[in-house]
Amino acid sequence: MRQDWLSFAQAAVPRYTSYPTAVQFHNGVAAAEASDWAGMVRPGKPISVYVHVPFCEQLCWYCGCHTSVPNGYERISRYVDFLHQEVDLWSRQLGAHGGVKHLHFGGGSPNALSASDFVGLVNHIEAAFTLRPDAEIAVEIDPRALTPERIAALAISGVSRASLGVQTLAPHVQKAINRVQPQEMIETTLEDLRKAGIGAINMDLMYGLPQQTVEDVVEAARFAASMGTDRVAVFGYAHVPWFAKHQRAIEAETLPGLVERFHQAEAVGATLMAAGYSAIGLDHFARPGDEMAVAAKAGRLRRNFQGYTTDPCETLIGLGQSSISAFHEGYVQNTKDRRAWEAAIASGALPSERGIDLVGEDRLHARAIEMLMCNLAVDAAAVCREMGVSEDRLDASLERARLLEAAGLCVIRGRQLEIPEEARALMRTVARCFDAYVPAEDDAPRHAKAV
Ligand code: SF4
Structure with a gap:
């Protein structure tokens, strides 16, 4: 790995199996x-x-x-x-x-x-x-x-x-x-x-x-x-x-x-x-x-x-303790606690304990992050059109990615962003630029290292 990328590899970043995480x-x-x-x-x-x-x-x-x-x-x-x-x-x-x-x-x-x-x-x-x-x-x-x-x-x-x-x-x-x-x-x-x-x-x-x-x-x-x-x-x-x-x-x-x-x-x-x-x-x-x-x-x-x-x-x-269900409207997670899970079910209620509703531009950011994580590339303007919003709605995320572009982690042309093959292992670091929930300076160890 390039020496100047080590600090990126050390940073804690989500795995983005969902957005919001x-x-x-x-x-x-x-x-x-x-x-x-x-x-x-x-x-x-x-x-x-x-x-x-x-x-x-x-x-x-x-x-x-x-x-x-x-x-x-x-x-x-x-x-x-x-x-x-x-x-x-x-x-x-x-x-x-x-x-x-x-x-x-x-x-x-x-x-x-x-x-x-x-x-x-x-x-x-x-x-x-x-x-x-x-x-x-x-x-x-x-x-x-x-x-x-x-x-x-x-x-x-x-x-x-x-x-x-x-x-x-x-x-x-x-x-x-x-x-x-x-x-x-x-x-x-x-x-x-x-x-x-x-x-x-x-x-x-x-x-x-x-x-x-x-x-x-x-x-x-x-x-x-x-x-x-x-x-x-x-x-x-x-x-x-x-x-x-x-x-x-x-x-x-x-x-x-x-x-x-x-x-x-x-x-x-x-x-x-x-x-x-x-x-x-x-x-x-x-x-x-x-x-x-x-x-x-x-x-x-x-x-x-x-x-x-x-x-x-x-x-x-998602069935069973701790399972997560996904809907168009948001995500819900079952309780991890066995007694609470059993008690909810016995009372005839779904055992969902926490979750999040997708609001505002969550789906827009979710789609951009998913595309990056799957394809190593995203056409931000196309994602905006797909979501029915103006083509500039992801410009702030692209702007955040410019710092990473300077380090060689991605290439931005117009509103298209691509991750080069040699930076594949750091794709979560790039995807994080599209995460509206995480302040850029927040590297608290709630997630695993990027590599
Ligand atoms: S990795 Fe975890 S889930 Fe898999 S067998 Fe080991 S303890 Fe069980």
Whole structure:
């Protein structure tokens, strides 16, 4: 990385999986808004559904997700019962939508659910919301907890895409993050999923982990490519122990420094691209012909709470503790507190606790940021026209970006802004110029570093 960019890479910036970001959510928007907005979903429009499963067999020290170890199945079983009730609550509120186009199970580990509970939940969602015939059902998988029964349950339920949490293959790093999973286990998992007819495979890899080296990340990237993985997501470890308490088990001194992190990110990308993958947005790679690579090329890539997606739906219903729902009118997040979540559902109310309504020019800024994060370029005048406002409404954002242009992070011609390939890793820094909620001088550590 260019030496003069190091200060940008160090700054804390949002991941922009939404705009406004979750930091701006507040309690003034909650269940009443969720209910109103669900009722206003446009007739015939497809929707997406996300189900959060906040359980794992064991905690990885790097994890920043909302999850816990249940100590027995009773807690999970109770959670599933409440999920069924939440499905019914939302389905009563929703307007005449056009069925579910994307159903995504995330966590935590969705394969913490028993085979019969998983099948039962998918069946209920299908009955309550109607799955479209072309629906994609995607599930995040922890290879350490995937039994043959669970694979059969995924297949019976019509799961078409599995995302495997791999992160690293290096034994010394696996030990340092409390996630030991031998390479053979991942190979067998992949083979079994494919045999069961689940052909679309994603893998998550990480860099910046304790004791991790460039050689370690290259080994993992080569492995992902050699296994014919369709999409690879590469995330930098974000050390935020003040937010994710179990990260306190990771000693800051064992983490690679900023320059080393950048070398690791660069090495993963170079390895995957040498193997034929295309770079997608900030942190994804896809094989040519994969739907995500095709969508990116055609300018149809989208960004939502799950990251990059080919899902064009405006409405996303989030089920389970901490899940976020998106509507044309704004976002709402379910409470993370188990008792509060259960109590709301038991009383017949949606468990939404906080959120934000999109006001003023939020949608304008959201669209510009999404375009930058997906395409590394934005035509500000075209975005203004699309939103029905005067072409100069994003001029202040372009003006903020001029400082970055002087540093080589972007190029501005008229009202068109482009991020050069070598500054791809710093796209969030450029996108931040279009964020009307963050004062330019605010670098408080509420977000992860840019690289
Ligand atoms: S990284 Fe995944 S498997 Fe590990 S604790 Fe977090 S959610 Fe669970």
